[in-house]
Amino acid sequence: MLRQALAYIEEHQARFVQELLEFLSIPSVSAQPEHARDVHMAAFWLAEQLRHIGLRSEVLRTGGHPLVYAEWRGQDLHAPTVLIYGHYDVQPPEPMEQWHTPPFAPELREGYIYARGASDNKGQHFAHVKAVEALLRTQGTLPVNIKFLIEGEEEIGSPSLGAFIAANADLLRCDCVLISDSAMRAPDQPTLVYGLRGLISMEVTVRCLERDVHSGHYGGLVQNPIFVLAQMLAQVKDAEGRVRIPGFYEDVRVLDDEERAALARVPYTEADLMRETGARCAFGEPEFSLVERRGARPTFEVNGIWGGYTGPGTKTVIPAEAHAKITCRLVPYQDPHKVAQRVAEYLRSITPPGATLEVRVHEGGSPAVLLERDHPAVRAAVRAATDTYHAEPIFELEGGSIPVVAHFRDQLRAPVVLLGFGLPDDNIHAPNERFSLQAYQRGIEASARFLLEMSACCAGRGA
Amino acid sequence: MLRQALAYIEEHQARFVQELLEFLSIPSVSAQPEHARDVHMAAFWLAEQLRHIGLRSEVLRTGGHPLVYAEWRGQDLHAPTVLIYGHYDVQPPEPMEQWHTPPFAPELREGYIYARGASDNKGQHFAHVKAVEALLRTQGTLPVNIKFLIEGEEEIGSPSLGAFIAANADLLRCDCVLISDSAMRAPDQPTLVYGLRGLISMEVTVRCLERDVHSGHYGGLVQNPIFVLAQMLAQVKDAEGRVRIPGFYEDVRVLDDEERAALARVPYTEADLMRETGARCAFGEPEFSLVERRGARPTFEVNGIWGGYTGPGTKTVIPAEAHAKITCRLVPYQDPHKVAQRVAEYLRSITPPGATLEVRVHEGGSPAVLLERDHPAVRAAVRAATDTYHAEPIFELEGGSIPVVAHFRDQLRAPVVLLGFGLPDDNIHAPNERFSLQAYQRGIEASARFLLEMSACCAGRGA
Numbered sequence: 001m002l003r004q005a006l007a008y009i010e011e012h013q014a015r016f017v018q019e020l021l022e023f024l025s026i027p028s029v030s031a032q033p034e035h036a037r038d039v040h041m042a043a044f045w046l047a048e049q050l051r052h053i054g055l056r057s058e059v060l061r062t063g064g065h066p067l068v069y070a071e072w073r074g075q076d077l078h079a080p081t082v083l084i085y086g087h088y089d090v091q092p093p094e095p096m097e098q099w100h101t102p103p104f105a106p107e108l109r110e111g112y113i114y115a116r117g118a119s120d121n122k123g124q125h126f127a128h129v130k131a132v133e134a135l136l137r138t139q140g141t142l143p144v145n146i147k148f149l150i151e152g153e154e155e156i157g158s159p160s161l162g163a164f165i166a167a168n169a170d171l172l173r174c175d176c177v178l179i180s181d182s183a184m185r186a187p188d189q190p191t192l193v194y195g196l197r198g199l200i201s202m203e204v205t206v207r208c209l210e211r212d213v214h215s216g217h218y219g220g221l222v223q224n225p226i227f228v229l230a231q232m233l234a235q236v237k238d239a240e241g242r243v244r245i246p247g248f249y250e251d252v253r254v255l256d257d258e259e260r261a262a263l264a265r266v267p268y269t270e271a272d273l274m275r276e277t278g279a280r281c282a283f284g285e286p287e288f289s290l291v292e293r294r295g296a297r298p299t300f301e302v303n304g305i306w307g308g309y310t311g312p313g314t315k316t317v318i319p320a321e322a323h324a325k326i327t328c329r330l331v332p333y334q335d336p337h338k339v340a341q342r343v344a345e346y347l348r349s350i351t352p353p354g355a356t357l358e359v360r361v362h363e364g365g366s367p368a369v370l371l372e373r374d375h376p377a378v379r380a381a382v383r384a385a386t387d388t389y390h391a392e393p394i395f396e397l398e399g400g401s402i403p404v405v406a407h408f409r410d411q412l413r414a415p416v417v418l419l420g421f422g423l424p425d426d427n428i429h430a431p432n433e434r435f436s437l438q439a440y441q442r443g444i445e446a447s448a449r450f451l452l453e454m455s456a457c458c459a460g461r462g463a
Numbered sequence: 464m465l466r467q468a469l470a471y472i473e474e475h476q477a478r479f480v481q482e483l484l485e486f487l488s489i490p491s492v493s494a495q496p497e498h499a500r501d502v503h504m505a506a507f508w509l510a511e512q513l514r515h516i517g518l519r520s521e522v523l524r525t526g527g528h529p530l531v532y533a534e535w536r537g538q539d540l541h542a543p544t545v546l547i548y549g550h551y552d553v554q555p556p557e558p559m560e561q562w563h564t565p566p567f568a569p570e571l572r573e574g575y576i577y578a579r580g581a582s583d584n585k586g587q588h589f590a591h592v593k594a595v596e597a598l599l600r601t602q603g604t605l606p607v608n609i610k611f612l613i614e615g616e617e618e619i620g621s622p623s624l625g626a627f628i629a630a631n632a633d634l635l636r637c638d639c640v641l642i643s644d645s646a647m648r649a650p651d652q653p654t655l656v657y658g659l660r661g662l663i664s665m666e667v668t669v670r671c672l673e674r675d676v677h678s679g680h681y682g683g684l685v686q687n688p689i690f691v692l693a694q695m696l697a698q699v700k701d702a703e704g705r706v707r708i709p710g711f712y713e714d715v716r717v718l719d720d721e722e723r724a725a726l727a728r729v730p731y732t733e734a735d736l737m738r739e740t741g742a743r744c745a746f747g748e749p750e751f752s753l754v755e756r757r758g759a760r761p762t763f764e765v766n767g768i769w770g771g772y773t774g775p776g777t778k779t780v781i782p783a784e785a786h787a788k789i790t791c792r793l794v795p796y797q798d799p800h801k802v803a804q805r806v807a808e809y810l811r812s813i814t815p816p817g818a819t820l821e822v823r824v825h826e827g828g829s830p831a832v833l834l835e836r837d838h839p840a841v842r843a844a845v846r847a848a849t850d851t852y853h854a855e856p857i858f859e860l861e862g863g864s865i866p867v868v869a870h871f872r873d874q875l876r877a878p879v880v881l882l883g884f885g886l887p888d889d890n891i892h893a894p895n896e897r898f899s900l901q902a903y904q905r906g907i908e909a910s911a912r913f914l915l916e917m918s919a920c921c922a923g924r925g926a
Binding site: 030032094156157218221223224227229234237241276278279280281282284294298301303304305307308309310311312318327352354356424431432 | 771783
């Protein structure tokens with residue numbers, strides 16, 4: 001069964017790439033209202049693909065962007081059911097001028113597909129679609145029952161998905177959730193993620209004046225909101241990067257010696273960090289290793305700042321207001337609501353006289369998650385990855401967030417397997433995002449192997 | 464002579480307004496390259512106006528935006544010559560969404576003309592054009608020789624004008640330079656400005672990474688340039704607004720008791736400041752009065768800041784770089800070059816490891832100026848203003864900058880009279896800029912009176 005599927009994957013490689021390029025050419029930017037129609041278009045395109053390979057599929061409306069749901073239930077009730085999750089929406093492509101080729105005109109270059117969403121997440125979940133196609137076309141059947149749930153709001157915090165899962169637990173019932181939305185440490189080092197950080201997101205506005213005023217007439221006489229915002233942000237972290245908000249670290253999970261030792265074996269150095277980002281050195285809490293800082297420590301980051309005149313030349317203005325977009329990554333045991341409240345309270349407490357502060361906490365905050373490491377489904381993934389990459393996977397804590405993982409675990413009561421196909425230098429959320437052709441190819445193989453392993457190891461509980 | 468001119472001004476009031484509206488509809492934004500053609504258009508329009516009322520006029524090319532020069536030399540060599548300076552370029556109109564009516568679709572509303580450039584400076588110098596028209600049309604002659612020099616680069620620091628004046632001192636020779644590019648304290652309180660602050664302008668870029676990266680993967684591991692920029696700006700001023708850059712105040716002119724007492728009589732309170740700007744309180748060096756802070760103290764202001772994602776929704780990015788536009792107002796005896804160097808040196812000295820700083824100091828920095836208060840031309844202005852507004856003018860130090868004043872004084876060796884027609888709540892450099900119809904009307908009258916006073920008091924030195 002495996003051999004024929006692998007041969008099919010090999011044989012149809014070029015077409016698989018072409019199909020992904022077509023998918024990537026749809027600018028499904030969920031955060032930008034002007035792309036709402038493109039987001040919908042991407043859902044239709046994907047649903048049609050899933051139908052075409054032999055699944056029953058549909059586009060489901062939500063309060064926001066639609067979900068794509070598809071299933072194949074040809075196995076009997078005793079066979080396990082695998083739910084594959086992914087997201088077809090993508091990050092905004094800005095800053096556009098830093099892209100070497102346009103973000104939605106996918107290009108093949110030196111073994112990579114360059115496009116917004118190539119790695120995050122179209123390329124990764126589409127690998128599973130192609131694995132299912134290969135198995136179905138060569139066998140006429142699948143080793144397990146399959147469900148796909150691909151959402152269109154991941155990049156804006158999955159506001160609709162939690163309620164959908166809660167309301168459709170029967171539809172989504174499964175023995176394991178498989179998600180490929182993370183990165184391998186290296187092309188030959190398969191990586192299973194057992195923890196994800198949570199996320200809260202907010203926008204703050206500092207206002208000092210009713211209108212923009214002339215910096216000659218009023219400079220030295222009134223507060224400048226840009227300066228106030230700078231002063232406030234500067235007070236949030238100390239010079240080494242520790243967050244100074246009272247209680248910020250209060251509920252943070254403490255790693256025991258065994259886990260710290262295990263994480264110390266993850267091959268990741270300051271040189272890797274510098275190569276990946278172009279940073280001249282690492283920065284952050286010196287009492288924690290890089291791997292610990294990424295996976296086990298919460299953050300406060302300013303993702304955007306703006307105020308006053310930002311066009312060409314000079315405009316001698318003191319603006320009425322200044323703005324910042326802020327996100328905090330959370331780790332296990334931190335409560336998103338409580339942290340957001342503490343951040344907002346702290347910022348209010350340091351707002352100087354003469355300035356007013358508005359804090360708008362975005363909905364869809366998500367807690368961090370910790371996953372099992374020894375479930376049969378995880379062991380199936382370990383075997384599939386070992387056979388595909390010829391190396392044992394390492395277990396890692398991921399710095400990013402997949403808000404929906406907690407919903408799957410808690411509401412479907414199913415183990416979640418996070419087996420990523422991306423690479424650290426895929427430039428996700430950045431200009432020139434890419435996905436390696438080899439990673440795509442091997443992802444399809446790993447997916448097929450996993451589905452076969454699952455049929456051997458797990459009994460179904462009735463999908 | 465005066466009576467007929469005043470009657471003409473009264474009679475043609477409506478047309479004078481219509482002509483100004485037409486002038487204001489040309490978006491002559493000197494800072495924005497996409498408006499270069501509009502800037503040129505405004506020069507042609509104004510030159511044609513000056514020709515039409517009976518002056519010899521021309522549009523002179525410079526390395527940047529053109530100058531409008533016009534003259535009337537019908538008086539003999541013994542009559543004095545008045546050079547009137549102004550600028551037909553305007554500030555960028557952004558932020559557009561805060562305008563009640565479009566900035567370049569001038570509108571009459573409740574006694575005001577609303578448009579970008581209405582007060583700064585089209586309305587003010589056009590009042591002089593109309594005064595000259597009234598005198599010429601009613602008398603067939605003027606009481607003095609007249610030269611107009613109206614530039615198109617004031618809002619970008621007059622980069623071409625200094626060299627033009629130096630190279631054309633003969634052409635521009637005069638007995639007095641009259642400039643109306645400032646504000647009266649109140650509609651009935653004529654105000655003569657005897658000092659202007661200087662200006663330096665720069666743009667800084669903080670760079671920590673080679674590319675934007677995902678704030679989940681790298682948050683807590685690398686420096687965030689927005690945070691670095693905020694930290695650096697926060698270190699420039701203390702909590703009360705004193706600039707902490709070493710040597711920043713070193714050369715600042717110290718006011719003696721007599722001048723402080725005179726400035727204390729300028730009617731300007733915190734309540735005025737709050738009404739004009741919407742500030743909830745004043746802010747700045749507590750050891751100086753508001754009037755002293757505006758006129759006699761240098762500033763460091765951030766006019767714009769930007770970095771990362773600033774669109775709708777959330778983008779979980781750590782940007783590669785962040786930027787700020789900075790201007791410093793200077794007071795007498797400060798050297799622009801030296802101050803710029805000190806600011807740049809200080810910012811470099813506080814740049815943390817892991818970040819690089821680029822400081823680009825814009826050309827066209829200008830020193831502050833102090834003007835004579837008892838020259839015959841100043842006394843002519845006092846009489847003209849007293850007769851027009853039925854109140855004695857006060858002498859004030861202006862917070863803004865007119866870089867060219869120093870050039871006129873130094874290179875033409877002529878006294879400069881700064882008699883403004885604007886009002887403090889004209890919203891110059893801000894949305895909803897406006898110019899009062901009454902101020903326009905009285906400005907025309909004051910200009911005509913001044914030219915007549917000049918013919919009586921000053922002997923010409925051969926224009």
